Amino acid sequence: MTATLLDGKATAAEIKDELRTRVKALAERGITPGLGTVLVGSDPGSQAYVNGKHRDCAEVGIASIRRELPADATQAQVEQVLAELNADPACHGYIVQLPLPGHLDTQRVLELIEPAKDADGLHPVNLGRLVLGYPGPLPCTPRGIVELLRRHDVALSGAKVVVVGRGNTVGRPLGLLLTRRSENATVTLCHTGTLDLASHTRAADIVIVAAGVPGLLTADMVTPGAVVVDVGITRVVGPDGKGRYTGDVDSAVVEVAGALVPMPGGVGPMTRAMLLTNVVERAEQG
Numbered sequence: 001m002t003a004t005l006l007d008g009k010a011t012a013a014e015i016k017d018e019l020r021t022r023v024k025a026l027a028e029r030g031i032t033p034g035l036g037t038v039l040v041g042s043d044p045g046s047q048a049y050v051n052g053k054h055r056d057c058a059e060v061g062i063a064s065i066r067r068e069l070p071a072d073a074t075q076a077q078v079e080q081v082l083a084e085l086n087a088d089p090a091c092h093g094y095i096v097q098l099p100l101p102g103h104l105d106t107q108r109v110l111e112l113i114e115p116a117k118d119a120d121g122l123h124p125v126n127l128g129r130l131v132l133g134y135p136g137p138l139p140c141t142p143r144g145i146v147e148l149l150r151r152h153d154v155a156l157s158g159a160k161v162v163v164v165g166r167g168n169t170v171g172r173p174l175g176l177l178l179t180r181r182s183e184n185a186t187v188t189l190c191h192t193g194t195l196d197l198a199s200h201t202r203a204a205d206i207v208i209v210a211a212g213v214p215g216l217l218t219a220d221m222v223t224p225g226a227v228v229v230d231v232g233i234t235r236v237v238g239p240d241g242k243g244r245y246t247g248d249v250d251s252a253v254v255e256v257a258g259a260l261v262p263m264p265g266g267v268g269p270m271t272r273a274m275l276l277t278n279v280v281e282r283a284e285q286g
């Protein structure tokens with residue numbers, strides 16, 4: 001048996017089509033949704049991600065507001081840019097591309113984002129709202145995973161889900177999202193301190209790996225027919241000396257799983273689609 005691949009790229013394209021319609025409806029009300037990006041420094045990977053977000057915006061009719069600062073920008077300069085975006089009515093949501101250069105106080109910067117304009121859904125106020133079950137922008141990667149599974153009729157209610165990873169952007173908020181009444185999954189949150197990880201993953205209907213450890217989930221750790229989601233994205237240098245990205249799921253898992261969300265072509269495009277969704281939702285709420 002070989003797993004059905006759940007195509008995040010195709011699903012993201014569907015979502016972008018739906019967003020295009022919603023953006024047209026907003027245009028009739030005289031509203032153009034605007035996404036801001038703040039990029040500090042010139043890391044090629046970060047530049048590529050930010051470029052991708054602006055391409056996505058252009059595809060669905062969202063206006064892009066692009067702010068770039070040099071790698072040696074001061075904390076005060078970054079804070080000034082955030083104050084401008086917070087005050088700009090054309091900016092419905094924005095992101096600060098991470099990681100920031102080491103001399104900047106990342107936590108302080110992220111806390112200065114106006115929570116209503118937090119397109120990533122990672123502001124402490126919005127993560128607090130998620131804990132409490134209040135409405136607010138949701139973190140893009142967890143929301144993208146839930147949306148991808150929903151659109152492929154993977155049942156979450158009653159399912160035993162193992163999440164591997166407790167990071168603030170994926171594992172931790174994903175556990176919160178999946179255990180809401182509306183999703184109703186039973187979640188075990190595993191991490192680098194988990195003893196006998198395989199005993200947990202083998203008991204799961206759905207395994208979601210967001211640990212950032214290439215090849216962490218091997219075929220013997222998966223019960224036949226389970227749904228596996230690869231959230232890992234680690235830059236490795238191949239034998240040819242070229243850099244490439246690799247996931248957390250070993251390639252032999254495809255022979256055991258019932259369905260697999262691959263990397264690339266899975267969670268990444270869905271994350272980007274959810275960023276756009278968060279901005280359109282903010283614009284709709286006026």
Ligand SMILES: Nc1nc(=O)c2c([nH]1)NC[C@@H]1CN(c3ccc(C(=O)N[C@@H](CCC(=O)O)C(=O)O)cc3)C=[N+]21
Nearest residue numbers: 052095096097098099120263264265266267268269271
């Ligand atoms: N404030 C902030 N928000 C983020 O959401 C954020 C960030 N900082 N810093 C960096 C990470 C990384 N990230 C990715 C998003 C999509 C792909 C993606 O679409 N990847 C493609 C492959 C690459 C491509 O084709 O572009 C795929 O998985 O198929 C990858 C990585 C968002 N991040």
